[in-house]
Every structure is written in C-alpha cells, then in structure tokens.
Amino acid sequence: MTGSTLIPPPLEQHPTSYYQEDEGTSSDDDTSQYEQEMAEFDQIIPATKEERERLEWQTMLRSVLDGDVLSAEKTRIGIDSTTRDDHGADYRKNFPVADIWLGARARIRCRNIEEERKRVEHRRLRVGEGLVRDVLAFKYDEGLGPPKEQVNSLLRRLDAVEAFYPSIKAMLLDKPAYAEVEFWKRIDAMISWVNLAGMIRHHYALLQKWTGSQTLDVIAPNTNAELPLVARANYARRGPNDCDMVDATTFVERILKEDSLVQIFKKRTLVDIGHIISRSNENYSIYGHLYKAMNLSAGIDLLRELLVFPTTLMHASLRVRLDYANKVKDMDLLRIDQMLDDFTISIQEACKRKFEYEGLILGSSILQHCLRADYDDIVLEAVTTFFGLLQRKLKSVDGIRGTHFKETEFLEAQSDLLNDVAAAIDGGSILVAEQLWKVWFYGRSRC
Numbered sequence: 001m002t003g004s005t006l007i008p009p010p011l012e013q014h015p016t017s018y019y020q021e022d023e024g025t026s027s028d029d030d031t032s033q034y035e036q037e038m039a040e041f042d043q044i045i046p047a048t049k050e051e052r053e054r055l056e057w058q059t060m061l062r063s064v065l066d067g068d069v070l071s072a073e074k075t076r077i078g079i080d081s082t083t084r085d086d087h088g089a090d091y092r093k094n095f096p097v098a099d100i101w102l103g104a105r106a107r108i109r110c111r112n113i114e115e116e117r118k119r120v121e122h123r124r125l126r127v128g129e130g131l132v133r134d135v136l137a138f139k140y141d142e143g144l145g146p147p148k149e150q151v152n153s154l155l156r157r158l159d160a161v162e163a164f165y166p167s168i169k170a171m172l173l174d175k176p177a178y179a180e181v182e183f184w185k186r187i188d189a190m191i192s193w194v195n196l197a198g199m200i201r202h203h204y205a206l207l208q209k210w211t212g213s214q215t216l217d218v219i220a221p222n223t224n225a226e227l228p229l230v231a232r233a234n235y236a237r238r239g240p241n242d243c244d245m246v247d248a249t250t251f252v253e254r255i256l257k258e259d260s261l262v263q264i265f266k267k268r269t270l271v272d273i274g275h276i277i278s279r280s281n282e283n284y285s286i287y288g289h290l291y292k293a294m295n296l297s298a299g300i301d302l303l304r305e306l307l308v309f310p311t312t313l314m315h316a317s318l319r320v321r322l323d324y325a326n327k328v329k330d331m332d333l334l335r336i337d338q339m340l341d342d343f344t345i346s347i348q349e350a351c352k353r354k355f356e357y358e359g360l361i362l363g364s365s366i367l368q369h370c371l372r373a374d375y376d377d378i379v380l381e382a383v384t385t386f387f388g389l390l391q392r393k394l395k396s397v398d399g400i401r402g403t404h405f406k407e408t409e410f411l412e413a414q415s416d417l418l419n420d421v422a423a424a425i426d427g428g429s430i431l432v433a434e435q436l437w438k439v440w441f442y443g444r445s446r447c
Helices: 027-043 049-065 068-094 097-108 113-126 131-136 147-162 168-174 181-211 232-236 251-258 268-293 300-327 333-361 375-398 407-413 415-424 428-446
Strands: none
Touching (some): 097 113, 131 181, 147 168, 181 268, 181 300, 251 300, 268 300, 268 333, 300 333, 300 375, 333 375, 415 428
16 A cells, blocks of 8 residues: 555544434434444545455444444344334224134134124123023032033033123123122132042042052952952962952052152152142131022041041051061161161151141131041050160160160151151150150260
C-alpha cells in the first residue's frame, strides 16, 4: 500500500458516540449510519481491488463490534413479531374457538359446518333436561342397583351435555341453570367418590391375588376347595405331573423365605395402602357431608381391611419367628447371631408399622381403632425372646476360651430399636428397662 490516504484512521480516534447506539436509535438510523461509513470509505480511493475488499470488511467488523448490526436485527425482529401478533389477533377474531370446534366436529362426522351447527343446536335443546334437579335431589337407593352405577349414570348425562359445547364457559352461558354452586359441589363429590371407591376395590383385589385369599388371611394354608392339601414332604417329592397339588405353607411363610421383611414392606402393594388411606381421609374431610347427604359409603369395611393388613402381616411374621425360636433347642453361635439379626429386623418393622397405623388413624373421621388387641403383646414377647437369645450368646461365649463378647457395645448399637419399642408399644419401656438390668447384672457377675 503506497500513500497515507489508503490507511483509515485508527478505531480509537473516532468518537465513541459515532459507533454507539443511542436509546432512541431506530433501524433506519443504523442503516443510514452504515451507509455513511461506506460512503466515507468510498471517498478513499484504494489502489487495488483487494484493498477495497479489506476496507469493506473493516467497516463491517467495526459495525458488528459496536453493536450496530445487533441493534438493527433486534428492531427488525420486533417489527416482524408485532406484525405476526396482529395477524394472529385478526385470525382469532375472524375464526373464534367455537367455529374451530364446530368445524372439527363437522369434519369428523363428514358433514358441512351449517348442517352440523343445526344438529348441535337441536341436540342442546333436548339433552340434559332435568339433570340439575336430579343431581341436587340424588340419594343412593339400594333398590335401584349398585351405587357406582347410579352415580355414573348422572355423570354420563353431564358428559353428554358437555359434548355439545366447546367449553364449560360456553355451556354455562347457554344454560344458566347449570351455574348453580351446589350442583357443581355435588358433581365434584360424585367424581371423587367414584375414583376413591374404585381405587379401594382395585387395591383390595391386588392384595387378594397376592395373598391367594379372598379374606386376606396370611396364615391360611395355600389351598382351596378344589385342590388337595399335601404335606411338605410329599410336596417336595412331587413329580412333573403333580402340578395341581398345592403346598401347605402359609403366605407369610412363603414371603419370609423369598424376601426380608424390609424388602417386603418396600413393595408398592404395601406402600400404596398408606396413600389410599390418606386420600380417603382427605376426601372425607372435604366431601364427607355430601357423601352422607347422598347416602354414599366409600367402602369403609374394605378400607379398614387395607389399614390393618400391614400390622396383620407383621403380627404373623413375628409369630413365625417366635415359633421357630421356641422349637430350636440346641443353638450354636452362628444360629444365635442369625436369629438375633432376624428378631432385630422384625421388632424394628413391627414398631414402624405401629407408628404408620397411628399416623393414618389420627384425626380420621371414618376409621376407628381396629388394631389387633394382642399386637403389643406379641411385640413384647419378641423383645423378651431377643434378650433371651442375647443371654444364651453370653453363656455360650463364656464357655469358649479366648472369646469375649462385649454386650454393652452390642446394646448400644440397638439403642434406636429399644427406643422405638419404648415409644411405640404399650409396656415397652418397662420391659426394656427390666431386660437391660438383667443383662447388666449378668455382666457384673461375669467380672
């Protein structure tokens, strides 16, 4: 490059206001500014074509760095968005939602819009007559069939009315009688009752299938009236053609062989019971007076069975553990340790089930106390057996040279378990204190 006229002035020598956009600058100002810069560089006569291209690139780069291009694009995009919004408003004004709904309905039924409009208007005059009166006066009558069918009949009539309107608002404008508040309160109560009753029956059926018992009896042998009951020894020796023969074990025995108690109570079948009870309490607190006015019952008997099932299963599990512990006479250290672990888990889960039961029944207006009367007794018996196994371990360790069992450290590790027993079980605190004193006294006699 020859000559000073070919070198543009440095960027920092230009006034900053020349490149920065003021708050009120429009896209036209940005465009004119860019054209002015190009005109200035046009006055500089480059010697070659490459020099001119370089000058143009310098100008465009300066515009990008100073934000002129971005400002112009933002303004342009804003103008385009406003234009599109105006077109959308015009479209919605010219084609309201009702016409779109009517057009889609006519297309599905292979009719033109005018024909479908006449059909809809004619049906609106006939459908739903007396529905508001029937809903407000509804009360379950045993002579007219199951309550679910009577409630669903009214809800289907309301669905038929709503089917001829694009929205609830349009329906209320056309039928002011449907705007009554008490009518919609009853409709909401009916919908919640149908959902709740169906949920309870469905979950009860799942438990029936899981336990193999129509009454959720977890200690009944695995048999029925059609299939023979066989002893365990015969069951173990059965051949491939004896598939119809049923094991004599109970449900609780089978699940204890398959999973630990911790895993059993993590199953969704048992976890969902708490959710169903909580939802029932919530629904009855909101719609209880309407359920009573409509003579609807959400299956209180089935709900009570669901509530006590976890504690019933836990009671049976503890009974199996206790029967086995009382049956075994000669125990080595390995078996004692295994039984101590089993009883630790069983007692801990029994306390958790008691806490859950009390939390669900607390403040419930539909469920009364229905826990087994001997539930606390069997937990206390399990605690006594647990300390008895601990005493047997202490005596077994004393007879082995070079072996020392630190019972205090073992009991410190079980502090949470013993605290749960004292808090959840009636008489648990007294029993725990007595058993700890016995262990302490035995430990003092060993010294």
